[in-house]
Amino acid sequence: xxxxxxxxxxxxxxxxxxxxxxxxxxxxxxxxxxxxxxxxxxxxxxxxxxxxxxxxxxxxxxxxxxxxxxxxxxxxxxxxxxxxxxxxxxxxxxxxxxxxxxxxxxxxxxxxxxxxxxxxxxxxxxxxxxxxxxxxxxxxxxxxxxxxxxxxxxxxxxxxxxxxxxxxxxxxxxxxxxxxxxxxxxxxxxxxxxxxxxxxxxxxxxxxxxxxxxxxxxxxxxxxxxxxxxxxxxxxxxxxxxxxxxxxxxxxxxxxxxxxxxxxxxxxxx
Amino acid sequence: xxxxxxxxxxxxxxxxxxxxxxxxxxxxxxxxxxxxxxxxxxxxxxxxxxxxxxxxxxxxxxxxxxxxxxxxxxxxxxxxxxxxxxxxxxxxxxxxxxxxxxxxxxxxxxxxxxxxxxxxxxxxxxxxxxxxxxxxxxxxxxxxxxxxxxxxxxxxxxxxxxxxxxxxxxxxxxxxxxxxxxxxxxxxxxxxxxxxxxxxxxxxxxxxxxxxxxxxxxxxxxxxxxxxxxxxxxxxxxxxxxxxxxxxxxxxxxxxxxxxxxxxxxxxxxxxxxxxxxxxxxxxxxxxxxxxxxxxxxxxxxxxxxxxxxxxxxxxxxxxxxxxxxxxxx
Numbered sequence: 333x334x335x336x337x338x339x340x341x342x343x344x345x346x347x348x349x350x351x352x353x354x355x356x357x358x359x360x361x362x363x364x365x366x367x368x369x370x371x372x373x374x375x376x377x378x379x380x381x382x383x384x385x386x387x388x389x390x391x392x393x394x395x396x397x398x399x400x401x402x403x404x405x406x407x408x409x410x411x412x413x414x415x416x417x418x419x420x421x422x423x424x425x426x427x428x429x430x431x432x433x434x435x436x437x438x439x440x441x442x443x444x445x446x447x448x449x450x451x452x453x454x455x456x457x458x459x460x461x462x463x464x465x466x467x468x469x470x471x472x473x474x475x476x477x478x479x480x481x482x483x484x485x486x487x488x489x490x491x492x493x494x495x496x497x498x499x500x501x502x503x504x505x506x507x508x509x510x511x512x513x514x515x516x517x518x519x520x521x522x523x524x525x526x527x528x529x530x531x532x533x534x535x536x537x538x539x540x541x542x543x544x545x546x547x548x549x550x551x552x553x554x555x556x557x558x559x560x561x562x563x564x565x566x567x568x569x570x571x572x573x574x575x576x577x578x579x580x581x582x583x584x585x586x587x588x589x590x591x592x593x594x595x596x597x598x599x600x601x602x
Numbered sequence: 603x604x605x606x607x608x609x610x611x612x613x614x615x616x617x618x619x620x621x622x623x624x625x626x627x628x629x630x631x632x633x634x635x636x637x638x639x640x641x642x643x644x645x646x647x648x649x650x651x652x653x654x655x656x657x658x659x660x661x662x663x664x665x666x667x668x669x670x671x672x673x674x675x676x677x678x679x680x681x682x683x684x685x686x687x688x689x690x691x692x693x694x695x696x697x698x699x700x701x702x703x704x705x706x707x708x709x710x711x712x713x714x715x716x717x718x719x720x721x722x723x724x725x726x727x728x729x730x731x732x733x734x735x736x737x738x739x740x741x742x743x744x745x746x747x748x749x750x751x752x753x754x755x756x757x758x759x760x761x762x763x764x765x766x767x768x769x770x771x772x773x774x775x776x777x778x779x780x781x782x783x784x785x786x787x788x789x790x791x792x793x794x795x796x797x798x799x800x801x802x803x804x805x806x807x808x809x810x811x812x813x814x815x816x817x818x819x820x821x822x823x824x825x826x827x828x829x830x831x832x833x834x835x836x837x838x839x840x841x842x843x844x845x846x847x848x849x850x851x852x853x854x855x856x857x858x859x860x861x862x863x864x865x866x867x868x869x870x871x872x873x874x875x876x877x878x879x880x881x882x883x884x885x886x887x888x889x890x891x892x893x894x895x896x897x898x899x900x901x902x903x904x905x906x907x908x909x910x911x912x913x914x915x916x917x918x919x920x921x922x923x924x925x926x927x928x929x930x931x932x
Contacts, residue, residue, distance in 0.1 A: 466742075469715070475713055480681070480794045494895075577910070589923040601870060
């Protein structure tokens with residue numbers, strides 16, 4: 333059984349906001365120097381979901397976990413990180429030939445790659461990338477491949493060719509099933525991800541990473557890059573915040589609370 | 603579908619026969635957009651028992667309401683909604699389609715975009731018509747940045763964040779046409795099967811409509827901290843929410859989560875207790891009218907968005923604050 337996990341490398345989203353910079357002229361992120369890119373956290377959980385499926389199936393299972401990413405040639409570190417967690421091999425579509433910007437182009441590039449890999453049973457993605465926050469690509473892949481998609485999973489199990497997913501609702505949990513092949517997007521409720529073991533990290537260096545060109549997935553260069561983009565980024569900026577915080581002090585918690593309550597009453601907040 | 607220009611189509615979710623607030627907020631946005639670019643506002647409602655829904659949507663700004671009343675739509679299910687919705691959009695030919703940025707809309711809109719072979723901007727806060735083209739402003743980078751995008755094909759799909767727009771005052775006498783459409787759904791085309799659904803019973807004031815929301819984070823020190831927050835909420839008719847970190851630790855129900863992958867609130871007062879103010883949290887409460895925060899770290903991000911701040915231990919301050927409110931209420 334083949335599981336493809338689509339991952340994206342991004343700037344660490346946990347940096348202090350003060351370090352976050354945008355080049356408004358070029359409409360791009362200014363990378364924080366000295367900071368290594370990371371797997372987008374939801375995608376890391378998608379890798380974890382794949383590993384849990386294989387763990388449940390047991391050591392002798394025939395489950396192959398393939399990492400798929402569109403990234404710069406220097407993205408080997410992020411691919412290796414995923415391989416070190418336990419994935420078997422990886423396919424890289426490298427930039428700038430494959431321009432990842434835009435959900436439409438990205439979804440098509442990934443969908444055609446999955447078709448080219450062949451006989452893929454389950455596709456896992458994060459619920460959204462932690463930089464673009466769009467949540468479009470996963471569902472787009474499923475639509476292009478015309479397979480069922482289940483979003484926002486906190487648990488994914490496979491039994492007899494059926495994927496069983498617990499989905500997170502705002503006020504509860506829904507259990508949804510579909511026949512394979514299917515696509516599932518993973519939410520943060522999946523929980524903690526494992527750390528790479530020393531053994532897997534050593535092995536990761538020897539795991540195959542294929543670098544594919546447009547012809548490998550049956551597309552031409554004009555179809556995979558920025559020329560195929562259908563959206564225009566008109567502006568990218570950091571919103572200004574001009575609120576001045578008035579700090580309230582006091583000698584005891586009671587005194588501080590009394591002053592705060594008084595202020596809140598004066599401003600008709602309570 | 604390259605020359606759609608018939609105004610704005612709004613997909614309105616309905617609970618019982620009552621449209622949800624976000625649906626009404628989107629109608630107001632649709633009215634503003636059609637004022638600027640022309641065309642009509644079409645509201646589409648799927649569900650069952652929608653006898654009175656049409657007139658409500660008309661009163662809130664729809665020129666035309668299409669009601670798809672069918673038991674199969676009693677619960678949201680993206681695959682079931684898609685064929686009918688694609689069909690309706692093809693017939694109405696709107697320039698813009700608005701869908702609520704909720705768990706349903708975020709599940710539906712990307713599928714719809716690919717099915718219609720158009721593009722979608724998710725999590726939009728505003729849309730402006732510039733030179734006749736919709737410019738969608740959306741939050742990205744976990745709420746740290748905004749981007750403005752335009753599309754080359756129509757209709758432009760957009761999911762709209764709760765509380766980013768204000769609903770119009772309803773006018774009963776507004777003229778509008780209410781039409782019933784029948785479903786073209788072939789149930790055999792549905793490939794995902796819902797086998798179970800468990801919903802937590804909602805208690806107290808609904809978070810999205812509460813005038814006061816109290817959010818708890820790691821600074822509460824444990825699940826007990828939420829008891830004081832609940833006590834405070836009861837005193838002021840407020841609702842309690844939480845940061846993702848607190849939910850991930852199971853200090854409170856998952857349904858409390860406010861933020862990028864949780865709920866969006868914009869109350870008159872947001873009291874942030876032991877919340878650092880990570881951007882993914884602010885994405886869910888940044889539109890609050892006033893933020894008041896309590897945090898031990900004087901450099902916490904949350905203070906940059908706060909009107910009043912207290913640097914201190916919330917486990918000491920909150921019980922004292924509850925006592926103060928009791929005095930004020932007495």
